[in-house]
Amino acid sequence: MRRLLLSRAAQAAVVIALVATLAFVLIHVAPGDPFSASLDDPSVTADIRATQRAQWGYDRPLPQQYVRWIANLARLELDALELGWSHTHARPVKEVLARRVPNTLLLMATALGLGLVAGVALGTWQAARQGSRSERASGALALLALSAPEFLVALGALGLFAVRWRLLPVSGMVDPVLHDGLSLAGRAADVLRHLLLPAGTLALLTTAAVSRFHRSAMLAVLPEEFVRTARAKGVTEVAVLVRHALRNALGPVITIAGLMLPALFGGAVFVEKIFGWPGMGLTMVNAVGGRDYPLVLASVLVGSVLVALGGAVAEVLAAVADPRVRGAA
Amino acid sequence: MRTSAFALAPVGSGPFRFVKWEPRQRLEIAAVESFYRGRPVLDRVIWSYAPEMSTLVQKLFAGEADFFDMVPPPSVPEAASHPDVRLLPRGNFDYSFLQLNLFDGPSERPHPLFADRALRRALAMGLDRRALVRSLFDTLGHVLAGPFVRAQWSADTSLAQLPFDRAAAARTLDSLGWRVGPDGVRTRGGRPLAFRLLYPASSTNRKNMSVLIQEQLRGLGVRVELDGADNNAFVARGRARQYDAYFGGLIATPSPSGIRQTWTSDAAKPGGFNTGRYLNTAFDAQVDSALNARDVASAKAYYRAAYRIINEDAPAIWLYEPPQVAGAHRRLRTGPLRADAWWLDIPAWSIVPGTRLSRDSAAAP
Numbered sequence: 001m002r003r004l005l006l007s008r009a010a011q012a013a014v015v016i017a018l019v020a021t022l023a024f025v026l027i028h029v030a031p032g033d034p035f036s037a038s039l040d041d042p043s044v045t046a047d048i049r050a051t052q053r054a055q056w057g058y059d060r061p062l063p064q065q066y067v068r069w070i071a072n073l074a075r076l077e078l079d080a081l082e083l084g085w086s087h088t089h090a091r092p093v094k095e096v097l098a099r100r101v102p103n104t105l106l107l108m109a110t111a112l113g114l115g116l117v118a119g120v121a122l123g124t125w126q127a128a129r130q131g132s133r134s135e136r137a138s139g140a141l142a143l144l145a146l147s148a149p150e151f152l153v154a155l156g157a158l159g160l161f162a163v164r165w166r167l168l169p170v171s172g173m174v175d176p177v178l179h180d181g182l183s184l185a186g187r188a189a190d191v192l193r194h195l196l197l198p199a200g201t202l203a204l205l206t207t208a209a210v211s212r213f214h215r216s217a218m219l220a221v222l223p224e225e226f227v228r229t230a231r232a233k234g235v236t237e238v239a240v241l242v243r244h245a246l247r248n249a250l251g252p253v254i255t256i257a258g259l260m261l262p263a264l265f266g267g268a269v270f271v272e273k274i275f276g277w278p279g280m281g282l283t284m285v286n287a288v289g290g291r292d293y294p295l296v297l298a299s300v301l302v303g304s305v306l307v308a309l310g311g312a313v314a315e316v317l318a319a320v321a322d323p324r325v326r327g328a329a
Numbered sequence: 330m331r332t333s334a335f336a337l338a339p340v341g342s343g344p345f346r347f348v349k350w351e352p353r354q355r356l357e358i359a360a361v362e363s364f365y366r367g368r369p370v371l372d373r374v375i376w377s378y379a380p381e382m383s384t385l386v387q388k389l390f391a392g393e394a395d396f397f398d399m400v401p402p403p404s405v406p407e408a409a410s411h412p413d414v415r416l417l418p419r420g421n422f423d424y425s426f427l428q429l430n431l432f433d434g435p436s437e438r439p440h441p442l443f444a445d446r447a448l449r450r451a452l453a454m455g456l457d458r459r460a461l462v463r464s465l466f467d468t469l470g471h472v473l474a475g476p477f478v479r480a481q482w483s484a485d486t487s488l489a490q491l492p493f494d495r496a497a498a499a500r501t502l503d504s505l506g507w508r509v510g511p512d513g514v515r516t517r518g519g520r521p522l523a524f525r526l527l528y529p530a531s532s533t534n535r536k537n538m539s540v541l542i543q544e545q546l547r548g549l550g551v552r553v554e555l556d557g558a559d560n561n562a563f564v565a566r567g568r569a570r571q572y573d574a575y576f577g578g579l580i581a582t583p584s585p586s587g588i589r590q591t592w593t594s595d596a597a598k599p600g601g602f603n604t605g606r607y608l609n610t611a612f613d614a615q616v617d618s619a620l621n622a623r624d625v626a627s628a629k630a631y632y633r634a635a636y637r638i639i640n641e642d643a644p645a646i647w648l649y650e651p652p653q654v655a656g657a658h659r660r661l662r663t664g665p666l667r668a669d670a671w672w673l674d675i676p677a678w679s680i681v682p683g684t685r686l687s688r689d690s691a692a693a694p
Contacts, residue, residue, distance in 0.1 A: 274383075
């Protein structure tokens, strides 16, 4: 297990370094810079923009800018870690990330958690009722959810739950008027109310994907001899499914969950935009649009680390669930 | 200045004090009890941000927000029929135009098409600007009458315009030697009458109007190739003068003197806003005279003369002033909204008695 972890950590470090370098080059060769966004304003003259560029070092050759960026990153003490200044947020990048990353983690963890639990439950249920009318109907619904563009699902949920029935708030992460005056429990409930729609939308899509994979995995496991033996011993059907078949069928689901992390990170952009959730996806898109170089690069770094971590966790969990994987590693 | 601690937590002497700013989330101000002209009626005002226009409108419709300063045109009919919302049209300083590059890209060579004043005028006359604006904004938009907006004191909407007259435009092009070919596109000496129109792909209004312009000019025998670019690329290429026609948008200054930075020869220098390089000393002289005039009446006369010259020269086709319509919940009492600062009268805004919600009583931190 230790060797597995070390090998995955080394691979992840190389991938993160490559992704960050590629992001650095691509964002700098894209047209525009952090100060070109203000060009519709006649009061910002070319001289002012040139001064601003020089002040931030964006007029220097690209390799020199890259070396400076790496040198700043290489200060390994976390307190001294220099990620730069966010031009679009008018704050240090560290501060922006400190606010946004937890929001994304909350959204992703909730969506992934709900989606995995519901998807595994649905997949197990479908496998147990293979061929029945209800299994076919639920399979068709899952396929429909999987095929529907996520922004459509999000807009539909918003229209129904927030605008028509007014059960949940339209957007944001907290009530901007009341939140600060609430008790701790009240604040948590406030965040939960705001979380339900975006997390529910993402969870619905995750559920659909996971259920299809898990159903197939369960169908492959159920005819196995150890399941037949359990049934022959008089173990109840629920126990057969949950205690014997489920664990053996979890491998693909864990792998898929790890692979879904990048998709969820990117897919969350639409959901964050529609529900106004102040997370990393939207921050990154806005930063790219505003050519906020420091924030784009820091976001890419954080995103790569999260995705690498997600992959590593998925591998470890798969190894825990299935000793054959451990052996192979 | 933007990066200073003061800019992040400003202190002023107005009717409200700064409470909190979370970039791209919210901005909060609270009433100053001891303000010398009397305490504002509202206790707190909170700007709430959402990245999606449709979401912002839904906040207003759902009663989560009391005021939205910019209801997008497609949502105006729904807002107008919403029982809790009233619409408040307001002036603004934005305007959009089709800038024609008078030179061949960034070079010093005259543009093969747009250096010709008569051709530029023919193109302007070949466009039914009223229909374009109506198609895009219904009755909410206004056709631009020159390089100025109606909210500026120098505005003169009675100014003579190049009329929409497709037959006259076609005759002019014929007389210039641009003859309609078998494919419907005019040519002269083997060169088709075709140009590329650069627009920002992120702007739905400009994208849609580009398509309409392409269609209208096609009827005149002019081929327009649409060239949508991401906003940064659009701006960079505009700045570098790498375009034939550029779908520009500007925010005019409340004072008409801003025209010096946008359309005079001074503004045609590298880095200036006059990227199409319209150069006319008579126009420059009128603008200078307007800027140095000692009274409003003479300044207005000089501006009028300047506008007339630039309209006659047609270095750009003036398209529209986008509509600005605010939406307010009926429980909110507002005054008239100023074009240059709709928020200026907020201290006098109030909630209609008997319509207060529980959230109105939440105290400022």
